[in-house]
Amino acid sequence: MPIVAQSTETADWVSRFADEVIAESERRAPGKPVVVASGLSPSGPIHLGNLREVMTPHLVADEIRRRGYEVRHLISWDDYDRYRKVPNGVPGTDTSWAEHIGKPLTSVPAPAGSAYPNWAEHFKAAMIEALGELGVEFDGISQTAQYTSGVYREQILHAMRHRADIDAILAQYRTKPKARKVQQKAADAAELEAEEGSGAAAEDDGSSGSAGYFPYKPYCGNCEKDLTTVTAYDDDTTELTYTCTACGFGETVRLSEFNRGKLVWKVDWPMRWAYEGVVFEPSGVDHSSPGSSFQVGGQIVGIFGGKQPIGPMYAFVGISGMAKMSSSKGGVPTPGDALKIMEPQLLRWLYARRRPNQSFKIAFDQEIQRLYDEWDRLDAKVADGSALPADAAAHSRAVRTAAGDLPRTPRPLPYRTLASVADITAGHADQALRILSELDPSHPLTSLDEARPRYDKAEAWINTHVPADQRTIVREQPDTELLASLDEASAGSVRLLLDGLAEHWSLDGLTHLVYGVPKVQAGFSADATPKELPPEIKTAQRTFFALLYRLLVGRDTGPRLPTLLLAVGQERVRHLLGAA
Numbered sequence: 173m174p175i176v177a178q179s180t181e182t183a184d185w186v187s188r189f190a191d192e193v194i195a196e197s198e199r200r201a202p203g204k205p206v207v208v209a210s211g212l213s214p215s216g217p218i219h220l221g222n223l224r225e226v227m228t229p230h231l232v233a234d235e236i237r238r239r240g241y242e243v244r245h246l247i248s249w250d251d252y253d254r255y256r257k258v259p260n261g262v263p264g265t266d267t268s269w270a271e272h273i274g275k276p277l278t279s280v281p282a283p284a285g286s287a288y289p290n291w292a293e294h295f296k297a298a299m300i301e302a303l304g305e306l307g308v309e310f311d312g313i314s315q316t317a318q319y320t321s322g323v324y325r326e327q328i329l330h331a332m333r334h335r336a337d338i339d340a341i342l343a344q345y346r347t348k349p350k351a352r353k354v355q356q357k358a359a360d361a362a363e364l365e366a367e368e369g370s371g372a373a374a375e376d377d378g379s380s381g382s383a384g385y386f387p388y389k390p391y392c393g394n395c396e397k398d399l400t401t402v403t404a405y406d407d408d409t410t411e412l413t414y415t416c417t418a419c420g421f422g423e424t425v426r427l428s429e430f431n432r433g434k435l436v437w438k439v440d441w442p443m444r445w446a447y448e449g450v451v452f453e454p455s456g457v458d459h460s461s462p463g464s465s466f467q468v469g470g471q472i473v474g475i476f477g478g479k480q481p482i483g484p485m486y487a488f489v490g491i492s493g494m495a496k497m498s499s500s501k502g503g504v505p506t507p508g509d510a511l512k513i514m515e516p517q518l519l520r521w522l523y524a525r526r527r528p529n530q531s532f533k534i535a536f537d538q539e540i541q542r543l544y545d546e547w548d549r550l551d552a553k554v555a556d557g558s559a560l561p562a563d564a565a566a567h568s569r570a571v572r573t574a575a576g577d578l579p580r581t582p583r584p585l586p587y588r589t590l591a592s593v594a595d596i597t598a599g600h601a602d603q604a605l606r607i608l609s610e611l612d613p614s615h616p617l618t619s620l621d622e623a624r625p626r627y628d629k630a631e632a633w634i635n636t637h638v639p640a641d642q643r644t645i646v647r648e649q650p651d652t653e654l655l656a657s658l659d660e661a662s663a664g665s666v667r668l669l670l671d672g673l674a675e676h677w678s679l680d681g682l683t684h685l686v687y688g689v690p691k692v693q694a695g696f697s698a699d700a701t702p703k704e705l706p707p708e709i710k711t712a713q714r715t716f717f718a719l720l721y722r723l724l725v726g727r728d729t730g731p732r733l734p735t736l737l738l739a740v741g742q743e744r745v746r747h748l749l750g751a752a
């Protein structure tokens with residue numbers, strides 16, 4: 173028995189699953205490491221939506237590690253699956269990749285210019301890098317390596333011996349159109365699948381030819397494709413005969429020594445639950461309906477002497493603000509894309525704070541600024557001890573793992589300020605440093621590195637996700653026409669601002685100044701609170717701010733004014749506001 177350390181996180185969903193998984197693991201395999209699993213298919217760029225497949229077991233595994241238990245988090249790379257289709261918009265590929273459809277993903281060439289030996293490795297690499305940055309500790313298992321080295325030999329022979337039992341289980345779930353499909357000849361089935369393009373369900377079940385049902389499919393010895401039909405099998409000798417409908421090749425092999433094929437998906441998955449002793453493996457909504465692989469697997473796993481894992485269904489994770497960007501690129505956002513614009517802590521927090529059955533969106537649009545404000549407020553509450561227990565638990569899961577704290581930005585300045593500064597300075601690091609140092613003159617930045625990596629993420633967000641027409645362009649010359657047309661009140665408010673600039677040149681000072689000018693103009697103190705002021709002051713403030721935006725950036729809106737003023741610089745502000 174491991175030493176049970178007292179967990180500080182008792183209030184959230186992660187902790188409750190950890191309790192359940194530890195108890196179940198002790199029942200099934202006393203004294204053994206707890207095994208949780210995720211499965212990823214490197215059939216193309218691994219979508220950010222698929223990250224929940226990893227983060228859900230990761231958070232639970234991490235909580236179990238924090239309690240002092242040994243945990244294996246398996247990530248099964250389903251890289252021995254067939255190549256189903258050429259994904260759209262992948263750089264370095266074209267329609268000629270279609271000739272590889274039907275081969276294992278590890279036998280398909282990588283996109284042109286890739287540093288990796290094949291298709292699967294190319295897309296795995298990007299995911300592995302993102303998981304490293306996110307602090308996810310895992311054991312990666314290549315199913316190509318497993319199958320082609322004969323690791324599952326006994327399981328394959330066992331499945332073949334019990335093919336009638338497997339067929340009977342699958343038959344309970346086969347829907348009418350599918351039943352019709354399996355009665356067709358293999359050639360027709362292959363054609364049907366080609367028409368459907370991807371996700372054809374037939375090969376998830378295995379095929380029934382004239383020789384009966386087989387849960388195993390060889391990849392062709394000539395063309396490497398899985399468009400093969402098993403025509404004979406002998407349980408005693410393990411001799412298997414197949415023909416290939418793609419190239420006409422056929423041969424007889426001995427399954428007791430043959431390593432170029434795999435169990436069909438609906439049998440493969442439960443076989444691995446049993447083989448690895450998986451106690452926790454969540455799955456997406458698409459896997460959890462009646463007749464789905466998780467449901468059917470729960471019955472098939474018994475044939476392999478195993479048990480179905482605890483498997484919560486997780487809800488869809490959406491993306492906001494990528495639609496326009498991705499349709500032009502033809503791609504989909506990956507975890508790597510998210511980590512270019514947000515720190516790993518923020519991304520971890522999004523997963524930790526929502527139960528798996530709650531859907532949420534990951535923001536690539538303006539919403540990311542609000543999200544960061546919320547995160548910084550929570551960070552401050554945790555620091556002063558005022559956070560609620562569940563919120564504190566989510567925060568703890570976001571900033572550290574059992575192995576320690578994730579690297580953090582030494583001076584985490586507000587993201588929206590960093591984004592504005594990056595927007596206005598357009599890549600001039602020295603300017604950015606000057607502005608950021610003036611935010612709090614009593615505690616200036618000595619180097620931009622103190623604000624990194626958060627500054628780099630905010631800069632990447634501005635450069636890649638903010639449309640050109642929303643970028644801020646500071647005027648070169650004063651708008652003399654507008655300045656000349658100002659009425660006495662407006663001109664007076666601009667003068668008040670100019671008079672106070674030098675004295676108020678910090679983020680707090682300028683905030684006080686820009687809100688204070690309309691109050692003073694209306695005959696109140698700059699320090700007057702909203703309660704002491706008539707509601708018209710709000711209108712006056714809005715009018716004043718719009719005027720300043722017009723004079724500084726030629727539009728009615730822009731970044732928050734105090735930040736904008738600091739970014740523009742005192743001298744240029746005076747120039748643009750018409751100071752003599």
Ligand SMILES: [Zn+2]
Nearest residue numbers: 392395416419
């Ligand atoms: Zn062939």
